[in-house]
Amino acid sequence: MTDPATARSTGVNEAIVEPGVALGATTEEAESFEALYRRTFPRVYAYVASLVRERAAAEDVTALAFERAYRKRNRFRPARGTREAWLFGIARNAALDELRKRKRRASLEAEPEDPAAPDFDGHADSALRRATVRAALAQLDAREHEIVALKFMAGLSNAEIAGVLGISESNAGTKLHRTVNKLREACDERA
C-alpha cells in the first residue's frame, strides 16, 4: 500500500512536496482515514523516529499513533487545525509518552542506507554532504531537532507546527528560523 517513492518524496517541506500531495482544507475534510494514512505514514514515521531514535520504538509508536487517530477520528475538529496537525499531535504525545516510559533517550540508531534515496546532484560528494548534515543535526538539542523534523521531514507548515507544539505561529516561525540558522552554521563550519 505504501509506495517507497511516495514515502521519500513526502518527507520534505512544501518546496519539494509533490503537487498532487499538497493539501487543501476541502480535501482534508472529505478525506478518509486510509487516505490520510497513505499520505502521512512515511512522514509520521520519520518524525517519530527522530524523537525516539530507535527503530523498534519508532515502529511501535507510529502504529500506536495511527491506531489512536483511527479510534479518535470522529473527534477531529477542523476549526482547531488541519488534519495533519491533529495527527502529528497524537504522534508527538505517543512519542513523548514512550520517551517518558523509557526514562532515557535512545541514541540515534544508525539508519541503513536507503537505496531509494535520491541523489540530489548526482555527484560523488553527496555522501559527504549527508554526513555533514547528519553531524549538524546531532548538535541540535531535542527541541530544535523536533522542530527541524516537523518542518523538513514531516513537511508541516509553520501554522501546523505551532498547532502540534501548542505554541503560537509566530513563535514557531521564530524558533524554526533560529534553528535553521544554527543548522546552516553548523554545516558551514564542517564544510
Next chain:
Amino acid sequence: MNERELALAVAAEAPAPDPDFARQLDERVARGFPRDSRAARLTLARARAASVLRRRPPVAALGAIASVLIALAVAVSLIGGESATRHADVPGTSGADQRPGGAIELDSPTDGKIANPAPAQPPAAAKRRSEALDAGLATEPAIVRPHPDAATTLRDDGTQLAVPVPPAPRPGFAPGTRDRRIERSATLALAAPDDRLDKVAADIAAVTDRYRGFVLSSSLATGDEGATTGGSFELRIPAARLDAALADLAELGQVRSRTTAGQDVTAAFVTAGDRLEAARAERASLLTRLENATTDNAAAALRLQLDATAGEINRLKSRIAVLRIRTDYANVAVTLQSTDADTAAPASGERDGLRGALDDAADSLGTALELAIRALGVAIPLALVAAAVALAARAIRRRRRESALH
C-alpha cells in the same frame, strides 16, 4: 549551503520505515485496527495494566472527587437547614407569620392598634350605655380591646381573626320556673371590601341603635396608608330583639362566621330573689324587735344586725339588677375584616378554577426558579473548581510530556 539545499539534505536524513513494518501497518489500517484478536486483547490488557501500575496517584482526580464530596456535603447541609427553616416558617407556627407586615393585628390590645372611639351614637343609646356602666356591665370605651372571652383563630394566610367565644354554659337550670332568665350572646364575623369598611362600621352602630341597643366598645384598625383594614365591636342589644338585630347586621357584609349561645341564669336569679325576700323579712323582724327593746344594749345589738341585713339586701338587689340587665341585653361581638386581604392572599384551600391554577403555576414556577438558583449556586462553584482542576491536570500532564525532551 542555501536553504533549499539544506532542506533537501535534512529531508534525505528522514528515517524510512521498514517495508515489513509498513506492510503490517497497511494491513491493520485496511482492517480498521481490529480488536477481536486474542493477541491484541492480551496486548491491550497488558498495556493497560502496566499503565495503571506505572501511573502515579491521580492527585488531580482525587482532588476533584474531594471537592465534589465537600460541595455535596455543603449543599445537603444547606438544603437541610433551609428545610428546617421553612418548616419553622409555616404560617401559623411562628409569631412573625401571625403578624404580617403592614397589617394591624385585630385582636391584640397593644400591637399597632389604633383605638377609635365608638361610632357616634344617638343620645338614647348613650343613655342606655350609661345605665349599663352604672350597673357594672360595661367598661369604659377608652380601653379598647376585644371581648375578654375572645378566642383567636388563625386564617390560612396567617392573620389572626378574633372570634369571641360565647360564655360556656354553666349549670343554672331551675326546674319548674316559668319565667326563665337566659343570658344570650352571639358572635358575628363580617367581611367587606376596603372601601366599604368605614360605612359598614357606621351601619353596625346604626343597627344597634335601631334595636335599642348600644355599642359598648369598638376599635378600627388601619393599614399603612391610613385606610381602615378591619375592626371589632362589642354590642349590647335587647335580648328579645337579638335575632332580628343579627339578621340586619348580617346584611351589612359577607358573613364569615356566626355563633349564638345562651346561659340559663334562672336559678341564680330565683335564689337571689328568695334570699332578698328573706333578708327583707329579717329586717322587718329586727325592726319590730327594736321597737320593743327595753335596754340600750339590746337596741344597739339590734341596730348592728339591721345594718348587716341592710347591706345584704343591697348586695342582693344589685345582683338581681345585674342578672336582669345581663338577661335583658344580649352580648354581641362583631368583627369586621377586609375581603381584599383574602383576594391578595387567598388560602390554598379556597383556590379553585383558572385563577387558582394560575396561582399554583406561578408558585410552582417560583419554586422551580428558586431551586434552580440554589442549584446553580452549588453547581457554578463546583464547575469552576472542576475546570481549574482539569486545566491544572492538563498543564501538569503536558509539562510531564515535555520533560521527556530535556
